[in-house]
Amino acid sequence: MTPRSRSSAAFAHAKKLIPGGVNSPARAFGAVGGEPLFISYAEGPYLHDIDGNRLIDMIGSWGPMILGHSQPNIRAAIIRALERGTSYGAPTEAESRLAELVIDAVPSIEMVRFVSSGTEAAMSAIRLARGATGRDRIVKFAGCYHGHVDSLLVAAGSAATTLGVPTSPGITKATAADTIVLPFNGCQELEEAFRSQGDTIACVMVEPVAGNMGLVMPTPEFRRLLRELTRKHGALLVYDEVMTGFRLALGGAQEMLGDAPDMTALGKILGGGLPVAAYGGSREIMTKVMPSGPVYQAGTLSGNPLAMAAGIATLEELKRTNPYPRLDVLGRRLEDGLRAACARHGVPATINRAGSMWTLFFTPDPVTDYESAKKADTARFGRFFWEMINRGVYLPCSQFEAAFNSVLHDEAIIDRIIAAADEALVYSASA
């Protein structure tokens, strides 16, 4: 048997039953070539595949697992909840407890509504922004991802501030036409969009620290303009913190950066590995949501008791332990080690990092937006990815995804990742 033969057989079987063999496209490893590893179980900082390989997990379920897998307090909380039934479709005190934790943590949130996925959170936030402002248009930024919401699966049209175009079949031109797509960090384009169409814009949705084109930081000027222009033109500023919420600080990117958006979308860490997401904002805006207001939004499993229990245990643990300073120190150790390894082997690379989120781009130039991210050598990334897998490190399977450290990625694990990269970089040099 080869080291991955069971995964290979499982993938062949899954492909007969599930489109592409996976329930979310990135998992199929399309961007790096080859076949996905099928996972048997996860513990602490490790994934175990069904062929018996143990891998250092650098994706943490694409963000949620900041405390590592199967964290004892979260597991115990889920088991306690499980013993009381799995879903009621009626309110529980746990929902208010998690709401309190979110409101305490995230500076701009006074009220919050729970949903089950980041997609739902982003979609609902947009509906609320439109309902609250009475306007149709929204602004998003190329390279930012907010889930598979129709109006957000849109690319820029031919001119920077003209109508967007669908990026998937099944999205109508009319839907896409209400979305203006601008470059991330594109201050001039943002000013131009507001100058020409400001009174039609309901909201600007942005990943305050972008993670979905690889990690890209916002410039201070871009953040300042986002806040100024939305305020001046009566549009709402929506921070999509599905990835950065509870990751960059307990209060997310907005706490780390000192920003004050009007609305925030949350997910991932919020559910501690179970499906929970949320959108929140000021009391004035959130009371427009049904049943206190007219903007409709609902969910059979919203506020699910197992998921609430996992979320409460996760946020309480993060609040109690404040792991963020240490995550930053260890993130820097990894960044420095990877940068030194790239320099040692003459590999042109740029490393972007914020706390425990990072991306190694195979390009010598700064990565500040989607255009500059796309200059990275994706073929080289694919080779590097497999060389890292062969050395027991499971990176995100695309150059344009952020990697995540957990609190269990200690000095020893970080040094093992650096040592693996030191070898993998050499082999990744040639096709």
Ligand SMILES: Cc1ncc(COP(=O)(O)O)c(C=O)c1O
């Ligand atoms: C910033 C951001 N928003 C929204 C989403 C969508 O979340 P979900 O996959 O839970 O629907 C994601 C998913 O990766 C995300 O990174």
